[in-house]
Amino acid sequence: MPGDSTFVLTGLQLVIMGDVEADAPDGSIGFTRNSYRKESKEVAVVSEAMPPVTSNKFTREKRSELLMTICLKYPFWNDFRILDFLNKHGIFMTMEELKGLRRECGIDSREDVCLELMRLYFNKEIKLDKKQVQFIERLNLAFRDREFLAARPGDLLVYECIFFRKLNKMFYLHFVFDLFNGYAFGKVSRRCSGEIGLKLLQEKIVPFYRKRGYKVRAILHSIKSTREHWEAEESSIRGSVLAMSIEWLDPKHEFGIIQRFKQDFLDDFFKDAEALDVSLLMIQPAFDRRMIKYNSACPFHQRRNLLGYLDDLESTDRRPLEINCN
Structure with a gap:
């Protein structure tokens, strides 16, 4: 019929x-x-x-x-x-x-x-x-990312340049998120340039994973990155990433887990910074301290329950829906 x-x-x-x-x-x-x-x-x-x-x-x-x-x-x-x-x-x-x-x-x-x-x-x-x-x-915004399931730490890292207008000023957060364990890294800047994200990758993220015995395999460039500001430099950034034996992927996807992290963590952080009248120069140190506290709750070698389901979901036991991002 x-x-x-x-x-x-x-x-x-x-x-x-x-x-x-x-x-x-x-x-x-x-x-x-x-x-x-x-x-x-x-x-x-x-x-x-x-x-x-x-x-x-x-x-x-x-x-x-x-x-x-x-x-x-x-x-x-x-x-x-x-x-x-x-x-x-x-x-x-x-x-x-x-x-x-x-x-x-x-x-x-x-x-x-x-x-x-x-x-x-x-x-x-x-x-x-x-x-x-x-x-x-x-x-569950993270369900949008169901096709991007990482197998180990460093397997799939999402990069996004997030725009904020706080403290009566405009600035950007160059943000990298590990889809496997939920580890997050960020660099606050007044500029959108992708070179800042590349520097974060080279100087902090790659050594961080190498020290723990893992290699960063791929960077997923989120669709929400403000590309119009740095399309001209993207080819050189891609070349630098490839030179580190890391894939640079552009999936044309808006990652739900980034939106969820922004709602649950970043918005509150910048709201607190504004309420406490934190100067722009002090935002990065304050953000670093908050990220240390956040990442300490993420077992590095363990898959996080980012999609609201567990690996043994085939069992008939029902569990509460969880998306732990704070």
């Missing part, structure tokens, strides 16, 4: 026809009963050899399976919308019963739904659709 959307979970099949999954016009998470719900066609819940939903044989187990299916297929739906859908199709329950069923299923919060979707995705049990990806990325 054209336009149908089908999602299968443990033998239960949910067929949604028409515009039942319409979201809020403003893109917000939630459902206002009278504001934007539109249903142009019939909606049906079907399953092979499954009794009608009004039958006494429609057990709590079947309800749990159906609820799990709905929550994973339409993660933006809130409890009011789910309850309305169920009641309209003969599965009557109160809001308290729905919340209790969600707790039993282990999906009583948006974070739980997000973590379950990531678990299924990384275990290659499902393919995410556009709405599911949007839902995960809204809660």
Whole structure:
């Protein structure tokens, strides 16, 4: 049937026809009963050899399976919308019963739904659709970087030149982030020149990794680097990086983990610096001290839980969604 959307979970099949999954016009998470719900066609819940939903044989187990299916297929739906859908199709329950069923299923919060979707995705049990990806990325910016999984320290370092306007002045932070263990390095400057980032790499980062028995393999140039200011010097920078036997990659990607780090760490740091009236000359020493404290919490040889999942995610145990960047 054209336009149908089908999602299968443990033998239960949910067929949604028409515009039942319409979201809020403003893109917000939630459902206002009278504001934007539109249903142009019939909606049906079907399953092979499954009794009608009004039958006494429609057990709590079947309800749990159906609820799990709905929550994973339409993660933006809130409890009011789910309850309305169920009641309209003969599965009557109160809001308290729905919340209790969600707790039993282990999906009583948006974070739980997000973590379950990531678990299924990384275990290659499902393919995410556009709405599911949007839902995960809204809660976990680092999920944008799911194709950039490093195997060891120094495997993939992201470089980004971040612009700030604080302390009534404009300046830049040349920032390097290790996608494996979360180690971060930065140099504050009044200039955007990529030569500053190159100097940081040569004088601090490469020796730092060499001392610990690792080699920097690749630098990923983030799409948000303000390239228009230094495109002319990029070729020489690339040449210098390649001369150190390090790959220089330009993936045309905006790294979510950098945005998350900026929100959770950098914005607070510069806000504190402004509140304390720290002079521009003192920002770098203060930043270095903060970074020492931050990096001390990152085991250098251990993969960090940057995507909100663990290496042993194939286990059925659900864990809290975590993105530890501060």
